[in-house]
Amino acid sequence: VWVFCGDGEMDEVESLGAIGLAARENLDNLIFVINCNLQRLDGPVRGNGKIIQELEGEFRGAGWNVVKLIWGKGWDALLAADKDGALRKIMMDCNDGDYQAMKANDGAYVRKNFFGRDPRTLKMVEHLSDDEVWNLQRGGHDSQKVYAAFHAAQNHVAQPTVLLVKTVKGFGMGKIGEGKNNVHQTKKLTDEDIKAFRDRFNIPIPDSQLAEIPFYKPADDTPEMKYLHERRKALGGYLPHRRVKADESFTVPALEVFKSVMEPTAEGREISTTQAYVRFLTQLLRDQALGPRVVPILVDEARTFGMEGLFRQIGIYNPAGQNYTPVDKDQVMYYREDKAGQILQEGINEAG
Template sequence: MTVNDQDPYSVNNTDQDPEETAEWQESLDALVADKGHQRGREIMLSLLKRSKDLHLGVPMVPTTDYINTIAPENEPAFPGDEELERQYRRWIRWNAAITVHRAQRPGIAVGGHISTYASSASLYEVGHNWFFRGQDHPSGGDQIFYQGHASPGMYARAFLEGRLTEQHLDGFRQEKSRAPYGLSSYPHPRLMPEFWQFPTVSMGLGPINAIWQAQNNKYLTNRGIIDRSDSRVWAFLGDGEMDEVESRGALQWAANEKLDNLTFVINCNLQRLDGPVRGNGKIIQELESFFRGAGWNVIKVIWGREWDDLLARDNGALVKLMNETPDGDYQTYKAEDGAYVRENFFARDPEALKLVEGYTDEQIWNLKRGGHDYRKVYAAFKAAVEHEGQPTVILAKTIKGYGLGKSFEGRNATHQMKKLTLDNLKQFRDELRIPITDAQLEENPYLPPYYHPGEDDPAIQYLQER
């Protein structure tokens, strides 16, 4: 027998009992004919899982359907006040964007990135509110590797917390000229030792160093030097960043070391510095296959709660559409409107179109991505920290420039856009319900005001408690 003969995919594979095999195939045919493709798929996936338990050596399925890993019925209850958290998240998003915008005023124009944090705000806030532990925790605290281009969001949060002032925010990317109030462009402990713990730029530094940090924590614990058994390492990364050789180079080693104290959160907004990450492909599916092949636990957070009812009523047509649609189309949908999504996504299959026949165009437009849904993100984070024996990667689908308006959301140029027009500012303010007047914005469009409701505001007090 040759090696190829042992390959289960080979046409030359030996069958010891062809008649019995034919009976099993006929059973599957009958099941699909009677109960449909979806039920047939469920049975086959169940059998594949069982074959793994029995160590049969059957090749695994590297990718799953383009839906959430955690089903709605398996989601834990969200423990917090979602409305209060949403309220101050809006303030953080406003101040983060305004920090970058004000840094483009005449005579300064130091650059920055508005759209990255806009896409990942919910990911960070679920972590800050419910999972990250500070250095005063008995475990020694968690180590967080923040995505470099999202730094304005961390500064904006620190402003609401009272750790930074408006002077600091106006010193973004101006460490020397506005010392001692300057803020570094990206996370950098040498430049801001009291603020940042790890450098994460250039791209690729975060993931590989997070792996070494997680391994070091295991080493210290296993040798009785320092007990870091309850400490977790989190790395927030971009989907485009995952093309860096440092981003993928040590994944197998992390799995071999069973670094279950490590979680990667990849912000899959489908865009890199200069355009789509995989316009004609599907980066989430690619990363799922890559990480699963390397031995990681994979959790996908693709669709928000608004999709739950549609998927519950689906007979397989909607999931088929989701599986077949390339990233470039998904990006285009979020640069258009609900009517466009109806005609160019749902209408590609009559059964899928029936699912939304009672939906308005606005309801279709409000079908959110999973990375913007607190409940979905919380469920994924909780599953990650409870998983044992493997590192975990969370693949969260988001929209680059989320909430910044039509000029930003899903646009190929959004990563390079540094400032907002007066109309952009007004639309963004309205979207986030920021109590700033037209007159305040029109007074000097280069310097729109930051927003802080005051220390006594219930949402600020809630933030401080968390």
């Protein structure tokens, strides 16, 4: 299960509200990919801070496997030559607001305001032109490193994984929008901007056709198109297929099973809707065919609403079982966790 998010939207409560659940359940088939371009619509996500470091702390503290993809391969040689850690120090000291500015300007700006913070790092790039300095990409735009990160995430076991991928908003738009706050409101590129975009991504469209902004599709016999067709075939086709009949079927309980809930109560005696629901659920769970498929999700209020009997009846799911003696073990309806439990008891959180 792949989940794609942006660094700005991680401030929404529901984005992080239940990440501890995934770690507790050892959901190693769950992978979050967070696009960290450091920008919201109006400005930086953490101008004075570092959103990647912040998110790393959140997820690692919750028990996730964290993979950070920050620098493209162009930086590898520089980092290998950084024997005294001067470059690494600048990388850590530079806040996200400044990182945004680096990509909103040009190579000369990066040379002066990033590498120029220390004479040692300035010397490291003296052999590079301003264009070469500008082309030192962030990790999220290096396809080989993206592949390696995805591969590592997919093969990690016993933990969910989050990929914190550093990118540039508006990548490829050049001076008109790359790394700039107005990129969301940019409606049209000039001819020069379109030409720069074409050159940057090696799109085979001649200058004579650029004004028309034609749609480009590689030929069917090119490696990229062959790959796409192979993947679609492996995934089962080009369009989703809606099945009208499931592979499994079961018998729905007869209405007579719920007779005690459907019949009116005795005169002068009333029951709450909660009581009626609990009775209905209890009957449903007793059904041999459907009962094992019912998963009640409780929100730390089972005792309040008279549902604690379910603890003993079907148990609370926990992949590790119950490695402690519950304080109410001597009671009939004690708090029972079990590897085969059906109840999801996650407390008061977004999952609940």
